[in-house]
Amino acid sequence: MLEIIDVYKTFNPGTVNEKKALNGVNLKLNDGDFCTVIGGNGAGKSTTLNAIAGVWPVDSGAILIDGEDISALPEHKRAPYLGRVFQDPMTGTVADMEIIENLAIAARRGQKRGLSWGVKKSEREEYRELLKQFELGLEDRMSSKVGLLSGGQRQAITLLMATIKRPKLLLLDEHTAALDPKTAAKVLELSDKIIEENNLTALMVTHNMKDAITHGNRLIMMSDGKIVLDISGEEKKKLTVEILLQKFEKASGSTIDNDRMLLGD
Amino acid sequence: MDGIINYFSSLNPAVFASQLPGNIAQGIIWGLMALGVFITYKLLNFADLTVDGSFATGGAVTAILLINGVPIWPATLIALAAGILAGLVTGFLHTVLGIPDILAGILTQIALYSINLNIMGKANLPISYRNYTLILSGSNIGRAIIVGLSFAVVVIGLMYWYFGTEQGSTIRSTGSNPAMSKAQGININAAKVIALALSNGLVALSGSLFAQYQGFSDINMGRGAIVIGLAAVIIGAVIGEAIFRKRANFIIKLTFVIVGGILYYISMGIVLWLKMPTDDTKLFTAVIVAVFLAFPYLKNKSKNSFKRVAKENKKTLNREEKADA
Ligand SMILES: Nc1ncnc2c1ncn2[C@@H]1O[C@H](COP(=O)(O)OP(=O)(O)OP(=O)(O)O)[C@@H](O)[C@H]1O
Numbered sequence: 191m192l193e194i195i196d197v198y199k200t201f202n203p204g205t206v207n208e209k210k211a212l213n214g215v216n217l218k219l220n221d222g223d224f225c226t227v228i229g230g231n232g233a234g235k236s237t238t239l240n241a242i243a244g245v246w247p248v249d250s251g252a253i254l255i256d257g258e259d260i261s262a263l264p265e266h267k268r269a270p271y272l273g274r275v276f277q278d279p280m281t282g283t284v285a286d287m288e289i290i291e292n293l294a295i296a297a298r299r300g301q302k303r304g305l306s307w308g309v310k311k312s313e314r315e316e317y318r319e320l321l322k323q324f325e326l327g328l329e330d331r332m333s334s335k336v337g338l339l340s341g342g343q344r345q346a347i348t349l350l351m352a353t354i355k356r357p358k359l360l361l362l363d364e365h366t367a368a369l370d371p372k373t374a375a376k377v378l379e380l381s382d383k384i385i386e387e388n389n390l391t392a393l394m395v396t397h398n399m400k401d402a403i404t405h406g407n408r409l410i411m412m413s414d415g416k417i418v419l420d421i422s423g424e425e426k427k428k429l430t431v432e433i434l435l436q437k438f439e440k441a442s443g444s445t446i447d448n449d450r451m452l453l454g455d
Numbered sequence: 456m457d458g459i460i461n462y463f464s465s466l467n468p469a470v471f472a473s474q475l476p477g478n479i480a481q482g483i484i485w486g487l488m489a490l491g492v493f494i495t496y497k498l499l500n501f502a503d504l505t506v507d508g509s510f511a512t513g514g515a516v517t518a519i520l521l522i523n524g525v526p527i528w529p530a531t532l533i534a535l536a537a538g539i540l541a542g543l544v545t546g547f548l549h550t551v552l553g554i555p556d557i558l559a560g561i562l563t564q565i566a567l568y569s570i571n572l573n574i575m576g577k578a579n580l581p582i583s584y585r586n587y588t589l590i591l592s593g594s595n596i597g598r599a600i601i602v603g604l605s606f607a608v609v610v611i612g613l614m615y616w617y618f619g620t621e622q623g624s625t626i627r628s629t630g631s632n633p634a635m636s637k638a639q640g641i642n643i644n645a646a647k648v649i650a651l652a653l654s655n656g657l658v659a660l661s662g663s664l665f666a667q668y669q670g671f672s673d674i675n676m677g678r679g680a681i682v683i684g685l686a687a688v689i690i691g692a693v694i695g696e697a698i699f700r701k702r703a704n705f706i707i708k709l710t711f712v713i714v715g716g717i718l719y720y721i722s723m724g725i726v727l728w729l730k731m732p733t734d735d736t737k738l739f740t741a742v743i744v745a746v747f748l749a750f751p752y753l754k755n756k757s758k759n760s761f762k763r764v765a766k767e768n769k770k771t772l773n774r775e776e777k778a779d780a
Pocket residue numbers: 201202209210211229230231232233234235236237238397450
């Protein structure tokens with residue numbers, strides 16, 4: 191499915207701000223893998239997801255989806271393979287377009303956008319059904335501007351937009367971090383449901399160790415631009431926060447001293 | 456005292472009334488230009504200064520073609536195409552060469568000054584209705600208003616349709632959230648180039664009609680066009696919002712751009728009627744635009760001001776103190 195081979199990325203090379211963000215990342219995801227990603231601040235989690243999405247070209251290395259090298263494609267040409275939800279709820283939607291218009295734009299990801307109507311009549315019913323499942327009452331507000339919605343509602347819509355056209359890979363970058371705990375739990379539950387129902391392959395960055403352990407079938411930990419732990423199968427099922435901490439110390443030779451890496455509640 | 460009385464008695468309402476239709480006709484023509492500004496400024500979120508040049512290009516192309524025997528309709532359409540070309544150049548400078556939006560527009564605008572001079576061969580070309588068949592002319596203002604309104608109806612209809620299509624939606628989403636647009640597979644550079652082309656095409660069409668209306672094309676006729684366009688867009692938006700609150704749909708918003716153009720020309724008519732020196736008209740334009748730009752901001756600020764909170768808290772706290780005592 192996804193293959194990342196020896197990817198390197200340095201920001202601002204040759205300046206005082208030089209930052210080696212990715213130091214030889216290697217990762218292979220199988221079809222249907224739901225992989226959580228943890229690691230301290232600046233470990234390179236977002237940078238890895240951005241490298242896959244093509245926000246900028248990598249310095250070296252290859253990124254393959256279903257065997258096809260996508261590392262030379264610009265961001266908008268990779269979009270057909272990818273569904274993305276960002277940390278900031280403002281990023282994923284257009285505030286001054288209606289909910290239904292946002293969904294219609296996402297439903298056309300990877301298609302040629304011509305001169306037929308941006309939203310067809312038949313789409314309204316289809317989206318209504320999809321929104322109903324969220325139980326947020328959004329199905330009755332499809333003509334509201336997205337800007338009027340709360341962060342959690344916007345994130346739910348972004349999640350729907352990311353998956354409305356089945357992506358080969360779903361990228362979730364701390365997509366619940368900006369939400370209050372209750373809303374975060376709800377959006378996380380929705381993510382689980384969508385990933386399972388559609389049997390999606392997904393990468394989910396989180397700073398909550400407990401979430402990383404309870405969700406998905408695989409867990410990777412990053413440190414200093416490298417993947418230092420990769421746990422899957424039975425081992426992942428039996429994982430606890432204590433075991434994870436021990437493993438991390440062994441793998442990286444240091445202890446975790448990072449406020450943002452929550453141990454869970 | 457005598458001076459003031461003399462001044463007011465010299466203001467003749469009939470003169471103002473007689474000039475009103477002309478103001479309206481010009482307002483409609485400039486309203487078309489403002490619809491072009493609306494595409495870049497409001498939808499694409501791109502401050503495009505190309506328009507000062509492309510407006511004059513519209514007049515220049517129309518004039519030189521007419522003089523060389525091309526009939527008026529083809530001449531007008533070719534003017535529109537020339538405007539599209541100007542927009543493509545700005546789009547190229549911005550998306551391919553990475554030049555910031557304002558600078559890209561200014562570069563094209565400066566280049567167009569020379570190009571327009573080359574097109575016309577001199578700074579001014581007369582195209583009087585006496586010598587040529589024109590689409591509209593200031594000699595028949597009633598007809599000019601009707602023709603101008605017809606153009607406005609067609610252009611607004613086309614814009615309403617286009618920006619509702621899949622392709623038109625990409626322009627709106629690019630202007631409002633480029634990161635999301637890219638994530639949804641939209642080529643935002645293509646969207647920007649298309650929007651700039653359409654906008655400047657419309658601006659050149661307006662320039663062509665304005666040259667026909669005034670009976671000549673002039674190298675300086677586009678000077679300050681961006682400010683007039685913005686004035687129309689902003690006056691229209693403020694008035695439209697005052698009437699329709701938040702309920703104005705897209706077609707109403709477009710219509711109010713034309714209304715904004717008309718109101719702008721009427722206020723300029725008032726300024727001239729008050730016998731303010733013509734040298735100062737640009738100054739008045741700037742003041743009018745500044746007032747309308749500031750209006751939504753100040754209105755919002757008065758609703759959300761710290762002073763208001765302080766005042767209200769003082770009141771309620773006083774009341775509680777009294778109740779306690
Ligand atoms: N566009 C950029 N320009 C310059 N430096 C960057 C850029 N993006 C990331 N970095 C740097 O690269 C390093 C890795 O950042 P990244 O965002 O991937 O961390 P992260 O693991 O997602 O951390 P966090 O938990 O804080 O989100 C950081 O030092 C960061 O400052």
